[in-house]
Amino acid sequence: MxxxxxxxxxxxxxxxxxxxxxxxxxxxxxxxxxxxxxxxxxxxxxxxxxxxxxxxxxxxxxxxxxxxxxxxxxxxxxxxxxxxxxxxxxxxxxxxxxxxxxxxxxxxxxxxxxxxxxxxxxxxxxxxxxxxxxxxxxxxxxxxxxxxxxxxxxxxxxxxxxxxxxxxxxxxxxxxxxxxxxxxxxxxxxxxxxxxxxxxxxxxxxxxxxxxxxxxxxxxxxxxxxxxxxxxxxxxxxxxxxxxxxxxxxxxxxxxxxxxxxLDVKRIPVCLSSHAAVDVVVELIAAHGVRSEEILAIRCDVPPIVIANLIHDRPQTPQQAQFSMPFAIAAAVLHGGPRLQDLEAARLAQADMIALMARVSMCSSTQWQNPARQQQAPEGAEVCIQLSDGRQLHGRRDAPRGAAREPLTPEQRREKFLECLRYGGVDEHIANERLAQLEGMEALTGVRTLFPFST
The missing domain is CATH 1.10.4100.10 (2-methylcitrate dehydratase PrpD)
Structure with a gap:
């Protein structure tokens, strides 16, 4: 060979x-x-x-x-x-x-x-x-x-x-x-x-x-x-x-x-290991009209690799927050995120964020010991949300939105690009011009004009 x-x-x-x-x-x-x-x-x-x-x-x-x-x-x-x-x-x-x-x-x-x-x-x-x-x-x-x-x-x-x-x-x-x-x-x-x-x-x-x-x-x-x-x-x-x-x-x-x-394209700016669980939580909250104050606990059953990657239960910095299931879940519940703006120290210090992060936990059940299950859902999640009225909401995802098997729509890709350029300080008009230029990549005679994006 x-x-x-x-x-x-x-x-x-x-x-x-x-x-x-x-x-x-x-x-x-x-x-x-x-x-x-x-x-x-x-x-x-x-x-x-x-x-x-x-x-x-x-x-x-x-x-x-x-x-x-x-x-x-x-x-x-x-x-x-x-x-x-x-x-x-x-x-x-x-x-x-x-x-x-x-x-x-x-x-x-x-x-x-x-x-x-x-x-x-x-x-x-x-x-x-x-x-x-x-x-x-x-x-x-x-x-x-x-x-x-x-x-x-x-x-x-x-x-x-x-x-x-x-x-x-x-x-x-x-x-x-x-x-x-x-x-x-x-x-x-x-x-x-x-x-x-x-x-x-x-x-x-x-x-x-x-x-x-x-x-x-x-x-x-x-x-x-x-x-x-x-x-x-x-x-x-x-x-x-x-x-x-x-x-x-x-x-x-x-x-x-x-x-x-x-390719798995990220919808939110945190480690991919948290994405499936975040999507389940967002879907359950939307389907049942859950308010953050009703939540007693959120338990995430995930593969061992997710627990190995998301090592910061109580993140102190934005970088640690990117590797924190409690942060990702809490930001999704409180702000519909996480979004780029959530990756700031001030957000991590907010009382409601700290309180909700404390209610999020992870475990890895025996289902993830099955190689076929891990192959099917390498960073999947089963989630249970326990509410103050006694209800327990359950959901499962093998892959998040944006995964190769469930790609973002053209509009979602476009909005992510424009969101990133806005965060980087690029004017909206210029951002749209640059996107059009990139979409016509095959016809470009030279790529020196592509980058950096002018503010």
Whole structure:
């Protein structure tokens, strides 16, 4: 069986815009629009400001846009800053092929290189597909084990997706692309201990930057370990209990992971592990006309991975709140959220928020010990709301709204994008103009005008 990295390299260098089905390109376009919106909102966060200070201190000018700034910089710096912004609010998409945040890393890397070389819109979309298919196929090969072990898969697999997209844009040959991917794999890093801190967003930035650097270095002649996944000291052995199914790479370009398992696009800006439970609560409250003061308790029965991810029962910071089931549920009940405006320290300190969070709990029943059940509902939830009049309301969701199996409507996608740009300080008129520009991506002759969004 051939090695994973050379197989990916041979596949990616053969791709052209016409080799990718229109339906897959549409998925990539939706991902691009969603991610650029999230980047715009994330550009106003404290952690994105830290990243900007880091690269602006370098003083290197360039042609690539920076989130939260009108300045332009070099590709590696833009990839870093924009990936930090893309993940800062945990509002970016997810793929269960790897349990990975792919677009937050791949889009900034591809956009940065495309802006540096002044590529057109069609090329940018093709690069996004190439990066996504390489990264998510690796996710399939790993069978999500590294995530369950406590590694942060976006930091481990993200450099590969970023590198593949950059390698395609730079038109590396198969040998150069293999060395680039080997360099990217050698830089893999990420632990879930960083959840609820700046580390998580910064690691997304690092993954995007690492992928871009690997592609540039390979173009210049640098070499990397092309057996980085199968080597006795490689990724599969060190991170994944020696489990690695290399057979999946034969399906590159036949099974499109952007379609199957597809992307889960977030409706609310918190960890996806809370979304199904939030949707159940919102639906039960709407159906039964429940008022917050009637609620005695809300119990969420969820898979073990949800409990492992949502570690902050009493969050003290907005970042901790993004990994808190009590916060997500309380914000949904009190404010119809969580929305971007809810991720503020003042909201966390409100008496009604604190009181309601104390009534939310999680458990994991024996149903989640069934592998088939976990496969069906990897972050699902069964919820019971206990009311003061003695009623108990029950609901269940295997997947939230926005999941690949229940996608957001075009209007919901549009409203999310505009909401993100408003939060990022962009004028409504300009936001609508930028959305129209993005929707016409395939006809763009150059992508340097795409980003940053002018305020």
């Amino acid at each position: 051939s090695l994973a990295i050379p197989a990916m390299a041979r596949w990616l260098v053969r791709q052209e815009a016409g080799s990718i089905p229109p339906r897959i390109r549409r998925i990539a376009l939706h991902s691009l629009i969603d991610t650029l919106g999230v980047i715009s909102a994330g550009g106003r966060t404290r952690v994105a400001a830290h990243a900007r200070l880091l690269v602006q201190g370098d003083g290197a000018a360039g042609t690539c846009g920076l989130a939260g700034s009108d300045q332009r910089t070099q590709a590696r710096h833009a990839a870093l800053v924009n990936a930090v912004a893309a993940h800062a609010l945990d509002f970016d998409d997810n793929c269960y092929a790897g349990f990975v945040h792919g677009s937050a890393v791949i889009v900034p890397a591809a956009l940065a290189v495309a802006q540096q070389i002044d590529a057109d819109g069609q090329a940018l979309l093709t690069a996004l597909v190439v990066g996504a298919e390489c990264q998510y196929t690796l996710g399939l090969a790993s069978d999500n084990r590294l995530y369950r072990r406590g590694w942060w898969s976006s930091g481990i697999l993200g450099p590969i997706g970023a590198c593949a997209a950059a390698a395609w844009l730079l038109r590396l040959d198969a040998q150069q692309a293999a060395h680039a991917l080997g360099l990217a794999a050698a830089s893999a890093a990420g632990i879930k201990a960083g959840f609820g801190t700046d580390a998580k967003a910064l690691l997304a930035g690092r993954a995007a930057e690492a992928g871009v650097m690997a592609a540039w270095l390979a173009q210049a002649g640098a070499t990397g370990p092309i057996d980085a996944f199968e080597h006795r000291h490689g990724v599969a052995h060190l991170f994944n209990d020696d489990h690695f199914d290399g057979s999946v790479f034969s399906a590159l370009g036949q099974r499109w992971t952007l379609e199957d398992p597809g």
